[in-house]
Amino acid sequence: MNSRGRAWTAAATVLLIFVVLCPVFFIVQMSVRTGLEAFRMPPTLVFSPTLQNYVDLVEGKFVRSLMNSTVTATSTTVLALLLGVPAAYAFSRARFRAQGVVSLWTLVTRMAPPIAFGIPFFLIYKELGLIDTRVGLVVIYLTFNLSLVIWMMRAFFDSVPRSLEEAAYIDGAGIAAAFVRIALPLSAPGLATTAIFTFLLAWNDFFYSLLLTRSEAVTAPVAIVNFMNYESWEWGKVAAAATMIMLPVVALSILVRNYIVRGLTAGAVKG
């Protein structure tokens, strides 16, 4: 490609990035504007930024909701990986009767829309005293994310040559050692990708948090909706809260972006 072609490509890339990130820029700039400035038409590029919306959030209950999101999403991710990754390894390596059927049945929780499970879960949770608890949310997120972890990680384990583990067996390693020392490190990109997806699903959940919480365990996506007051919406707070919700996910994604890319492309060029 000549220099002119490279320049066009670069310009198109910048334009594409701008278009894709436009909603993010819009939300972030709105979060530091006053109510008067937020919807000014045409928008002013020069304005005095304010952190008042963030101060209001910190002084209110939003931080508690953000903490609920952090705790439930992190716990769900850790538990889902702890339970799901060994299960995925077993599905990948073991041979047993009805393996296909059992494997398919792990997906049963994802075979219907969330609303189909909503009311039964509410009634069961009410009896168990799990409504409005972080534990309750973790359990339900785990229920739905475990199948995702198993199916994603199984594909990654399938792509790891068995011969490597067999060599370890010859050297005296057991199944656990082969799993921990051979299969798991080789599937690290997959592990990172799966962790991110699991975290995102729990972090962004709205439906179950809406249904199964009241005030103590309310997560950030539901809390943000509550800035839609009856008389008027608090756009500044909505924008500030959205920015705060985005930040941890963006930071996490940047942190493990190399793994994610490798995880997503793993096997793509396998001949």
Next chain:
Amino acid sequence: MERISRRHFLRSTGVAAGLTVTGVRPSRTLAQAGKPYAGTRLKVSQVSHAYADGLLARLPAFEQQTGIKVEIDQMSFPVLNQREDLELASGSGAYDVMQMIFIRSGRWIGAGWAEPLNPFLDDARLTDKAVLDVGDFVAGAMAPFKRGETIYALPWLSDSTVVGYRTDLFEKAGYTKFPETFEALQEAAAKMHTRQTAGFVTEDNLHWIFPNWLLSYGGGFFTNPPGDLTPTFDTPEALKAAEMFTTMLAKYSPPGGIKLDPSVAQAIMHQGKAACYLDGMGNTQHIIDTKKTTLADRMAFTHTPRGPKGHFPQLAVHGYFINKASKNKNAAWELIKWAAGKDQMLWSALNKGHLACTRSSVLANAEVRQKFTWRGSDLASLHLAVMKRAGEGYMVYRTVPQFPPVGDRVIIAMTAIASGQTGVADGMKSLQKDAEGILEKAGVKINRRS
């Protein structure tokens, strides 16, 4: 159990008999006598609203006075609808005091989920009637929460449809005052509508806005609610109203005018992108928020226009009620008395801008009148007049248990007609058929017309 001695029994009986014979009644309520509910924890569910902020601001004094600990969960209106319905239907006693949502009151009261308040009101130990002064609530605001003489909730919010408009734009178009009929409003909107400034804007809860036209043109949702719920969307009056209303949405609203939530509709007025805004007072009053607009000194307020059959402004009311499943009903009543009390409502009007209130005394208060008079528009009087008008009984269609699904279908019909997906006649015919289906499915006996 503690044994009652014979002497104690005789003394108590004697005192009780003496009080009965002489007609002497205890002059103080239980709460005034001490702190009978000290240590009780109450949970309240209500919409995110300035009124709730007012309660929170003054809650410490209430808690100190009664010993009751109160937690108020504020949530957005869609969340509140979903959550309260689920909590009540499942018999959960998680919330002691809840917000009675106007259009759900028929279902909730009918299902027995709301505790009747009369036993609390009539018990002198629990209520000082002179202080609570139930008669101070405007009749139009109380009506949705009464079944016969039984009261199920005390209203704290009443939203009356009014119009906020730009005096400068109307004057420029040759109008010295706001048009008094929907026909005249349409003519004015046609004159003023440009690409930069729409002639009209409203919010997207169309089953709340459309009835302003529908009833004024002689139409209605049902034949004779609550007795005869046969839908009447296929009448010539309903068709004319639908044509007038959807024309305003399609031709004279801003781009996307069919689907604007209240805050966006307000923002459009703030930016000077529309000449007038028809909505509930609670929303409309914000168009003069000087923190959000520089055009406040060009705005004024007035009644909604009338149609050939009269003036039918709409009224939505919300109240506080005691959850039947609550285990702390007496303490809950203590909270409701305070939350919907004169003192709290007046304080909220003066300090939190709560104009959409429900008490005559607050709306008649000189300070309130002064605070809410804007460029000659007396908003308190405007609101009171709508509440009184709505109290004449035409709002009963919104409190029948089957209103919510029919109302949702009305929104779909208005959206389809205004967006050109269907014509007025076909759209209303389809609405009629679907509304009949909804009612029959709910077990309501109707005289099918489609």
